[in-house]
Amino acid sequence: MTVANPTWINDTTRRSSLDHLAGHPVDVAVVGGGITGAGVALDAVSRGLSVALVEGGDFASGTSGYSSKLIHGGMRYLASMNFGVAWESAVERRWLMERIAPHLVRRLGFVIPVTRGNPAWEPAAEAFGTVLYDVLRRFSGLGSAVLPRPRLLARRDVAALAPALDMELVRRGILYWDGQVVDDARLVFGVIRTAAGLGAHVLRDVNASALTATAVHAVDTRTGAGVTVNARVVVNATGVWAAGFEPELSMTPSRGTHLVVDAERLGNPQAAHTVPVPGHFGRYVFVLPQPGGLVYIGITDEEDRGADGHHPAVPERDVGFLLDIVNTTLAVPLSRGDVVGSFAGLRPLAEGAHGHGDGGTADISRRHLVLNVPGAPITVVGGKLTTYRRMAQDAVDAASARLGVFAPSRTRTLPLVGAVPAPELAAVDAPARLVEKYGTEAASVQEFQRLDPLLAEPLFSGCDTTGAELLFGILAEGASSVEDLLERRTRLSFVPAEAAKARGRAAEILARAGTFGAAQ
Structure with missing residues (x-):
């Protein structure tokens, strides 16, 4: 397998990095390959630190x-x-x-249905919230060409955007706009590859087994060999596993479950819509249309x-809860037979001492925490997907202070691989479809089809x-198994029946990847 691009990560670059790190310490060693760890690695290396x-x-x-x-810009907050x-x-x-x-x-539009029988203060509060939300958008510097201003919707407009809603209940609606990532895993790959x-x-x-302030002790799970990465500073960015390396940290994992439904079953919605959770003002279940003809409900x-x-397992009570809530707004209720897949993730909610470092929060479910x-x-x-960059900046600021290096963060305006205006x-x-996933690299992915x-x-x-997309996942994005390809380089695993159809072809491409790579 060859390395045709400095941003590619694959088995060849892995071996090269293992060899290098065996004899060379780095400035910063980051443990954790989710969005937080990826962000820390990019922030640090872009300041000129070895990582x-x-x-x-x-x-x-x-x-x-x-x-x-x-x-998202934090409407719920x-x-x-x-x-x-x-x-x-x-x-x-x-x-x-x-x-x-x-x-x-x-951008993704969100419809807040204004329904009959609700107290008058609720839609008034929601309308005020969307206006205030738009004020934050404007003060942040994000133009209305990217995220339009909110507006009121007539019943017919609500029906056009969210056709599955029971229009007998709907009086009108409120439309606001927010951001949607085409694929959260692809964002992680983009940050990691940019750092590479x-x-x-x-x-x-x-797999890290022990951390000190200046070393990561780990095991290469492919060979069983011990690995030690020496560094001037170690950053623990292991999410729900972070407390295993930090005795002062107390973690409360929170399960977030989503159901997957065919978009056709909901009339192919053109916008998301929100459903309030009774008794919890400001908490909603979202019906979120996705690329590829699916809708996520969570x-x-x-x-x-x-x-x-x-x-994380998806318990039956989660399925029942989400269906019960969303069905209060639908003309034809969903049944369990309409659910073609499901997935869950654990939010790493942290509560711990701040030690001698900066940052932290009393609100563990929303703010990120830096223990130094x-x-x-x-x-x-802690934190969330949207604020990963700021989390990383704060962590690298703390690392830089230890190192006595005071270069500012560059990541606010540093495009990821594939990104252009x-x-x-x-x-x-x-x-x-390829441009949405790969940006300027879409042409390279398409070129693979000619091989x-x-x-x-x-x-x-x-x-x-x-x-070709699977081959790109192997050569450029570090995939090394059929599960990697079906679960994260594509999201076919979100619909198990589709993943089963693709498994044989994925295994064949994985087995022949070295031959294809040599052709490059």
Whole structure:
């Protein structure tokens, strides 16, 4: 397997990084290959620091790959008067949509139905909230060409955007706009590959067993060999596993479950819509249309201390809860037979001492926490997908202070691999579906289709994904198993019946990847 691009990560680059790190310490070693660890690695390497990133399994295989896929400005936090978190979210959303990843993050309309029989104060409060939300958008510097202003909707407009709603209940609606990432795992890969392109050493399948302030002790799970990465500073960014390396940290994992439904069953909605959870003002279940003809319905918020952080089980009570809530608004209620898949992720809710470092929060479910205790690794935990960049900046600020290096963060305006402004994306000579996933690299993915008929064909009849996308996942994005390909380089595993159809083709492409790579 060859390395044709400095941002590519694969088995060849993994071996090279293992060899290098065996004899060379780095400035910063980051443990955790989710969005937080990826962000820390990119922030650090972009400041000129030498960096190693260590991940025990596949990248984005924990919480970061199983979110609601939203890049949101914090609407829900306005309801709880948490203006600081809402403002931070709005600012980070701006950088993601304008500069960092405009190819991955797009706008998504949200319909708030105003229904008959509700107290008059509820729609008034919701309308005021959307106006205030738009004020945050404007003050963040994000223009209305990217996210339009909110507006009132007539019943017919509500029906056009969210056809499955029971229009006998709807009087009118409120439309506001937010950000949606085409795929949260792809955002993680983009951040990691951008860091690799700047010189970060990226290791997957290297499972950390112990951390000190200046070393990561781990095991190469492919060979069983011990691995030690020496560093001037170690950053613990392991999410729901962070407390295992930090005795001062107390973690409360919260399970967020989503159901997957065919978009046709809901009339192919053109916007998301919200359903209030009774008795919990400001908490909603979202009906979220996705690329590829699917809709996600979520999300739950249940403490789950015993769950597997990589594959949290979806209990029947979560399914029942989400269906019961969403069915209060639908003309034809959904049944369990309409659910074609489900997935869950664990939010790493942190509560711990601040030690001698800066940052932290009393609101563990919303703010991120940086623990900076002398003589121990720096730990960064909490937060959410939208604010990963700010979390990383704060963690690297703490690391830089230890190192005596005071270069400012560059990541607010540093584009990820594949990212260019919208007019340039429109000029990429490739199908729009590929441009949304790969940005300027869409043409390279399409070029793979010319290598072999196996790569040009869809994985199965009715599937948009081609073999070329799987090959790109292997050569450029670090995939090394069929599960990597079906669960994270594509999201076919969200519908198990589709993943089963693709499994044989994925295994064949994985087995032949070295031959295809040599052709490059």
